[in-house]
Amino acid sequence: MIELQGIGKTFGAGANRTKAVADVNLTIAPRSIVALIGPSGCGKSTLLNMIAGLYRPTVGKVMYDGDKVTDVNTDVGYMTQKDNLLPWRSVIDNIALPLELTGTSREARYAQARALIQQVGLDGFEDKYPSSLSGGMRKRVSLARMLLYRPKTLLLDEPFAALDAQLRLAMHDLLLKLWTEQQQTIVLVTHDLVEAITLADRVVVFTKRPARVAMDQLVNLPRPRDVREVRFTKQFHDTHNSIWDRLREEYDEERI
Numbered sequence: 001m002i003e004l005q006g007i008g009k010t011f012g013a014g015a016n017r018t019k020a021v022a023d024v025n026l027t028i029a030p031r032s033i034v035a036l037i038g039p040s041g042c043g044k045s046t047l048l049n050m051i052a053g054l055y056r057p058t059v060g061k062v063m064y065d066g067d068k069v070t071d072v073n074t075d076v077g078y079m080t081q082k083d084n085l086l087p088w089r090s091v092i093d094n095i096a097l098p099l100e101l102t103g104t105s106r107e108a109r110y111a112q113a114r115a116l117i118q119q120v121g122l123d124g125f126e127d128k129y130p131s132s133l134s135g136g137m138r139k140r141v142s143l144a145r146m147l148l149y150r151p152k153t154l155l156l157d158e159p160f161a162a163l164d165a166q167l168r169l170a171m172h173d174l175l176l177k178l179w180t181e182q183q184q185t186i187v188l189v190t191h192d193l194v195e196a197i198t199l200a201d202r203v204v205v206f207t208k209r210p211a212r213v214a215m216d217q218l219v220n221l222p223r224p225r226d227v228r229e230v231r232f233t234k235q236f237h238d239t240h241n242s243i244w245d246r247l248r249e250e251y252d253e254e255r256i
């Protein structure tokens with residue numbers, strides 16, 4: 001369980017002071033998928049960083065499974081828009097890097113990495129280098145590297161934003177498949193409302209900066225979901241309309 005209790009975050013001081021997050025209260029149930037959506041720069045990544053323990057809130061606290069987060073939260077895997085793969089290492093050596101750093105034998109780390117390579121559908125690409133991979137494949141490598149830690153929670157910050165529509169769908173499909181098997185808690189920051197509704201149990205809309213919760217909407221679409229078809233259902237359409245009505249207000253204000 002992740003609990004954000006009266007969270008606020010202000011960066012800098014004086015003329016450089018930026019209030020990124022204000023008074024956010026949010027409880028995220030274990031094994032649920034929650035999408036965070038809102039205008040650019042409103043403070044969504046800052047929230048993820050606080051859950052990860054990388055930033056300390058200025059006010060309020062983050063509780064993770066009943067304990068206050070005061071340091072880097074080792075229960076979470078974090079995936080950002082940039083994949084940060086090391087170009088001089090092959091796929092398998094990129095994925096196994098964390099185990100290499102902990103001194104695990106080559107045989108043991110390759111065994112674990114190979115299992116993940118299979119899970120994310122990269123069989124046959126073990127020895128390739130990042131420069132020869134497509135955007136979707138690079139995302140699969142990042143996903144596998146994150147899963148190596150067996151994190152109970154995945155923090156995904158616009159992980160698929162740079163992909164074209166077809167690859168994004170394939171990644172949605174893969175993510176839901178992995179989640180069905182492994183049942184992590186997933187917190188996903190996205191700009192894409194269709195992506196949010198396709199994947200999540202709940203979509204939380206934030207106001208423009210400082211981020212406050214503007215709307216917290218359950219997505220009552222049955223699972224398993226077919227990521228290609230679900231968007232054409234009436235239920236999806238109705239959920240999309242109700243969230244979009246609220247989201248649009250934030251974007252309209254932003255333009256003024």
Ligand SMILES: Nc1ncnc2c1ncn2[C@@H]1O[C@H](COP(=O)(O)OP(=O)(O)OP(=O)(O)O)[C@@H](O)[C@H]1O
Pocket residue numbers: 011012018019020039040041042043044045046047209
């Ligand atoms: N380390 C930092 N130091 C100073 N300001 C910061 C820092 N991190 C974030 N900010 C500021 O906080 C605000 C919120 O940033 P954040 O990255 O959380 O927004 P976001 O909603 O994730 O944006 P986007 O959707 O564009 O990625 C921005 O004004 C940003 O410049």
